[in-house]
Amino acid sequence: MLEIKDLSVKFASEHSVQAVEHVSLSVKKGEHVAIVGETGSGKSILLLAVLGLLPEGALVTGEVFFEDVDLLKLSPGQLNKIRGNRISYVPQGSGNGLNPLLRVGFQISEPMVVHRKTPKAEAWRKSVELMKRFYIGNEEQAAKQYPHTFSGGMKQRALIAMGISADAGTILADEPTKGLDEERIAEVVRCFQQLEDKTILCVTHDLKFAKEISRRICVMYSSNLVEYASTEEILSSPLHPYTRDMLMAMPENGLKFQTGFSVSHDNYEKMGCRYAARCSECFEKCREMPPVFDVSGHKVRCWKYASSD
Ligand SMILES: Nc1ncnc2c1ncn2[C@@H]1O[C@H](COP(=O)(O)OP(=O)(O)OP(=O)(O)O)[C@@H](O)[C@H]1O
Numbered sequence: 481m482l483e484i485k486d487l488s489v490k491f492a493s494e495h496s497v498q499a500v501e502h503v504s505l506s507v508k509k510g511e512h513v514a515i516v517g518e519t520g521s522g523k524s525i526l527l528l529a530v531l532g533l534l535p536e537g538a539l540v541t542g543e544v545f546f547e548d549v550d551l552l553k554l555s556p557g558q559l560n561k562i563r564g565n566r567i568s569y570v571p572q573g574s575g576n577g578l579n580p581l582l583r584v585g586f587q588i589s590e591p592m593v594v595h596r597k598t599p600k601a602e603a604w605r606k607s608v609e610l611m612k613r614f615y616i617g618n619e620e621q622a623a624k625q626y627p628h629t630f631s632g633g634m635k636q637r638a639l640i641a642m643g644i645s646a647d648a649g650t651i652l653a654d655e656p657t658k659g660l661d662e663e664r665i666a667e668v669v670r671c672f673q674q675l676e677d678k679t680i681l682c683v684t685h686d687l688k689f690a691k692e693i694s695r696r697i698c699v700m701y702s703s704n705l706v707e708y709a710s711t712e713e714i715l716s717s718p719l720h721p722y723t724r725d726m727l728m729a730m731p732e733n734g735l736k737f738q739t740g741f742s743v744s745h746d747n748y749e750k751m752g753c754r755y756a757a758r759c760s761e762c763f764e765k766c767r768e769m770p771p772v773f774d775v776s777g778h779k780v781r782c783w784k785y786a787s788s789d
């Protein structure tokens with residue numbers, strides 16, 4: 481069980497940036513949840529805040545309960561014991577998740593050696609098995625290679641293998657399909673489907689991928705959680721205008737992304753609903769920031785649902 485309560489992250493730079501704003505979200509044991517939203521909406525920062533891996537200069541408020549312990553209150557040492565061991569992080573394959581100077585097999589072995597005290601030879605054997613499980617191909621050989629010899633898809637799958645090698649029950653993954661073609665994405669989907677028993681929180685901008693791997697979807701827009709419900713409900717009956725517009729923008733829905741500008745939107749984005757300026761249903765009330773309303777368990781941050789709470 482992972483429970484994020486009223487989490488905010490701010491960067492105190494010259495122009496202070498509110499990267500995450502009052503986000504509350506709970507992920508039950510064994511549940512697979514996807515966080516979707518456009519670039520800059522705060523998805524990665526939200527994951528990093530949960531993991532205590534935020535860059536310098538980030539101010540965090542709120543609570544993150546992992547089995548009744550507030551992770552934000554732990555010391556770096558205590559957090560280190562949980563990270564990798566009980567909660568693992570699968571970073572983006574295109575980033576520096578793999579160390580270019582170390583053999584891939586060694587990197588997949590390391591969490592087992594560090595967190596499970598597995599003897600090195602056994603950890604290496606298990607790494608090769610994990611690589612097989614995640615379709616790396618020619619695994620005995622590939623384990624001895626350095627990351628630069630891997631394709632983007634192979635790197636991403638190796639990162640998933642590394643993320644689960646210590647057998648943590650909870651996995652946080654950031655954009656595991658970024659930069660991959662359809663076929664590679666399908667392979668990542670197959671990898672995730674093998675993680676049925678894990679608790680997963682996965683960030684993606686790819687709604688189609690979110691649909692394949694998650695039971696619930698959290699939609700973020702401009703640092704805010706705007707909607708959170710079952711995958712089925714989000715896809716078949718979205719409540720927030722942003723979610724609806726986003727679904728319309730999917731290629732299979734004909735790329736019909738409509739935005740209307742019915743009212744003047746001066747300052748709406750600073751003071752009120754962040755989506756107001758792009759929303760075709762915006763009305764006077766949207767000058768104020770809406771709270772999250774609960775519509776029969778379906779959470780939505782939009783004034784349209786004020787009466788249904
Ligand atoms: N180190 C930093 N200092 C200042 N602002 C930052 C920093 N890191 C991120 N931000 C800002 O925080 C906001 C959220 O960033 P985040 O990386 O979480 O977005 P994202 O939803 O993951 O986007 P993407 O889909 O592009 O990965 C952005 O406005 C970003 O510019």
Ligand code: NI
Binds near residue numbers: 523525654655
């Ligand atoms: Ni990101």
